[in-house]
Amino acid sequence: AQTVTQSQPEMSVQEAETVTLSCTYDTSESNYYLFWYKQPPSRQMILVIRQEAYKQQNATENRFSVNFQKAAKSFSLKISDSQLGDTAMYFCAYYNQGGKLIFGQGTELSVKP
Amino acid sequence: EAGVTQFPSHSVIEKGQTVTLRCDPISGHDNLYWYRRVMGKEIKFLLHFVKESKQDESGMPNNRFLAERTGGTYSTLKVQPAELEDSGVYFCASSRGGITDTQYFGPGTRLTVL
Numbered sequence A: 001a002q003t004v005t006q007s008q009p010e011m012s013v014q015e016a017e018t019v020t021l022s023c024t025y026d027t028s029e030s031n032y033y034l035f036w037y038k039q040p041p042s043r044q045m046i047l048v049i050r051q052e053a054y055k056q057q058n059a060t061e062n063r064f065s066v067n068f069q070k071a072a073k074s075f076s077l078k079i080s081d082s083q084l085g086d087t088a089m090y091f092c093a094y095y096n097q098g099g100k101l102i103f104g105q106g107t108e109l110s111v112k113p
Numbered sequence B: 001e002a003g004v005t006q007f008p009s010h011s012v013i014e015k016g017q018t019v020t021l022r023c024d025p026i027s028g029h030d031n032l033y034w035y036r037r038v039m040g041k042e043i044k045f046l047l048h049f050v051k052e053s054k055q056d057e058s059g060m061p062n063n064r065f066l067a068e069r070t071g072g073t074y075s076t077l078k079v080q081p082a083e084l085e086d087s088g089v090y091f092c093a094s095s096r097g098g099i100t101d102t103q104y105f106g107p108g109t110r111l112t113v114l
Helices: none
Strands: A003-005 A010-014 A019-021 A024-026 A033-039 A046-052 A064-069 A074-079 A088-095 A101-103 A107-112 B005-007 B010-013 B019-024 B031-037 B043-050 B053-056 B065-069 B075-079 B088-095 B109-113
Touching: A003 A088, A003 A101, A010 A019, A019 A107, A024 A074, A033 A064, A033 A074, A046 A064, A046 A074, A074 A088, A101 B031, A101 B043, B005 B088, B010 B019, B019 B109, B031 B075, B043 B065
Parallel strands: A010 A107, B010 B109
Antiparallel strands: A003 A024, A019 A074, A033 A046, A033 A088, A064 A074, A088 A101, A088 A107, B005 B019, B019 B075, B031 B043, B031 B088, B043 B053, B065 B075, B088 B109
């Protein structure tokens, strides 16, 4: 069975600095997808970034980028130039052809002014 | 385009009572998912509809939970009778077509069973 682990329950960063959230996963499959979702205090969970396992190039979305290490089964999220609006719970998720998302425990990120 | 909506946003009930949660997916999305997050733990999959059919209900905790999706549109998740351990946040998500499509989440329903 696939598992996803986020080892950092809480993190904080100063505004404008860079922070990296870690995520590891376990799977025997070769084709899958990985996601980072963000849930701000208002509770609506939104997609931050998506990575297809067959793509070697790391995905980027503006200030958000990932470091995808397939052999190590690692999928970290880097947030550059952190903003107060980045304060949220961040969930790493694994997705296979079965259709369901498997989530990590979440990392609560606080961006401090 | 309206997002996924869920109702109610918060429900507080007594143990043994019945509660029904509702999810309205994004229009045109055939896939509808229910997930649950119990306090402090990871979000866990409950079940997956494709249109009105249950594709995968392997995550449903027990037979006190009943999910339906009438006509392939909105979905309801009924808990009867509710137990203390059912407390948590129930999320609904939808996606358009292929199962690799991105899932869009609703704001969740926070259920508290006293």
